[in-house]
Amino acid sequence: MDHVPVMRDEVLAWLAVKAGGTYVDATVGAGGHAAALLERAGPDGRLLGLDRDPVALATAGRRLAGFGARCVLRQARFSELPAAAAAAGIDAADGVLMDLGVSSMQLDDPARGFGFRAEGPLDMRMDPGSGETAADLVAGMEARELARLIREKGEEPAARRIAAAIATERARAPIATTTRLAGIVERAAGGRRGRRLHPATRTFQALRMAVNREEEELEAGIEAALALLRPGGRLAVIAFHSIEDRQVKHRFRAHAGRAVALQGGGVRMEGVAPRVRVLTPRPLRPGPAEVKANPRARSAKMRVAERMAEPW
Ligand SMILES: C[S@@+](CC[C@H](N)C(=O)[O-])C[C@H]1O[C@@H](n2cnc3c(N)ncnc32)[C@H](O)[C@@H]1O
Structure with a gap:
């Protein structure tokens, strides 16, 4: 260990x-x-x-x-x-x-919400005692702001499409788990075929950077x-x-x-x-x-x- x-x-x-x-x-x-x-x-x-x-x-x-x-x-x-x-x-x-x-x-503990392979709360705070969670950001940001965040901090080319999909989905029900967000991103970004990185990698990186400033x-x-x-x-x-x-x-x-x-x-x-x-x-x-x-x-x-x- x-x-x-x-x-x-x-x-x-x-x-x-x-x-x-x-x-x-x-x-x-x-x-x-x-x-x-x-x-x-x-x-x-x-x-x-x-x-x-x-x-x-x-x-x-x-x-x-x-x-x-x-x-x-x-x-x-x-x-x-x-x-x-x-x-x-x-x-x-x-x-x-x-x-x-x-x-x-941190990554391997689903309860911390950093990873998207196992289901966990969409948290991502390195210090769980302070600040907003990734779920708070995803719920509260305007789609345009969210797109900018995902593009700038994730260097994600499909940021606009991903942000739009998040906005549609959160209107149905709050996005509270890592796996739900990963699924939304994966569908919006066009699936996994032929990629080295999981399609949600960049979006998760952007949110983690924002949550922890x-x-x-x-x-x-x-x-x-x-x-x-x-x-x-x-x-x-x-x-x-x-x-x-x-x-x-x-x-x-x-x-x-x-x-x-x-x-x-x-x-x-x-x-x-x-x-x-x-x-x-x-x-x-x-x-x-x-x-x-x-x-x-x-x-x-x-x-x-x-x-x-x-x-x-
Ligand atoms: C990659 S790990 C470090 C592993 C460590 N070098 C070792 O040998 O086990 C990074 C750690 O830095 C902490 N960390 C990241 N950003 C920080 C910050 N701004 N202030 C304090 N700690 C931070 C994280 O909580 C995490 O535990």
């Missing part, structure tokens, strides 16, 4: 984890990466593990109990990272990890992580779909400054003073053996940035 976390060896190497360091795992999940970080940072390195999902945090708590006071866990969202770090007495970190998306624990959280999380890193400290982010990966790339770039080639050779930095050096011009991918052993790794892309010393 304690399966190997995605790109574990790459995470340890690229975060340059060292004995005695201070680390933040902002997506502690089942605690797989956290355990690896704590082992590598032993015997006295520390880790703050965050997750917005209380169920994940409880699982991580059991898995990481052996590390004692070296590991502190808190229920928090990315945007709450500054407060969580302060509460844990951490004012600077050597490394921060964000392994985005949902965990297999994932883009806003990622933005806040990257800013908070970079602010917390000490010079030389590193942030590694693992994304699982193109919208996330693009966002990480752009946020990193925005902090990296702009290098302009000089005629006489060398470069000059333009614009804001660079705060980070991007260590991965192209995202890192898992090796073929990992992809074979863990299908979830297939779409993983990891980007790493290193905090630079303040220029003043």
Whole structure:
């Protein structure tokens, strides 16, 4: 059950984890990466593990109990990272990890409403204690808004047709389950034939992102992580779909400054003073053996940035 976390060896190497360091795992999940970080940072390195999902945090708590006071866990969202770090007495970190998306624990539990293969309530909240559910969104949004959401956050070409079908069906009866929504999407998008992805995949991704305000959280999380890193400290982010990966790339770039080639050779930095050096011009991918052993790794892309010393 304690399966190997995605790109574990790459995470340890690229975060340059060292004995005695201070680390933040902002997506502690089942605690797989956290355990690896704590082992590598032993015997006295520390880790703050965050997750917005209380169920994940409880699982991580059991898995990481052996590390004692070296590991502190808190229920928090990315945007709450500054407060969580302060509460844990951490004012600077050597490394921060964000392994985005949902965990297999969340995906495989029909009661959480993330998957469409087994019937469950249309929920999708990573923190079941707060915010609107996917069923609330599907019930309350105008068809046009819904179409925009599915197109923009799901990159779904059939978004208009899907939104129209949802509007027709919800007028008959509220759409309360994952399987009912999946069926509606599948019929509207023209069935499964010849597709690699289930036709509901993109619509479910869009709703999940909206329910959990994932883009806003990622933005806040990257800013908070970079602010917390000490010079030389590193942030590694693992994304699982193109919208996330693009966002990480752009946020990193925005902090990296702009290098302009000089005629006489060398470069000059333009614009804001660079705060980070991007260590991965192209995202890192898992090796073929990992992809074979863990299908979830297939779409993983990891980007790493290193905090630079303040220029003043
Ligand atoms: C892919 S799993 C992490 C798995 C973990 N690395 C491991 O080794 O077990 C992602 C986790 O991040 C959490 N998460 C996603 N977005 C979050 C956010 N904005 N704030 C806090 N936790 C978040 C999810 O609840 C989920 O448990």
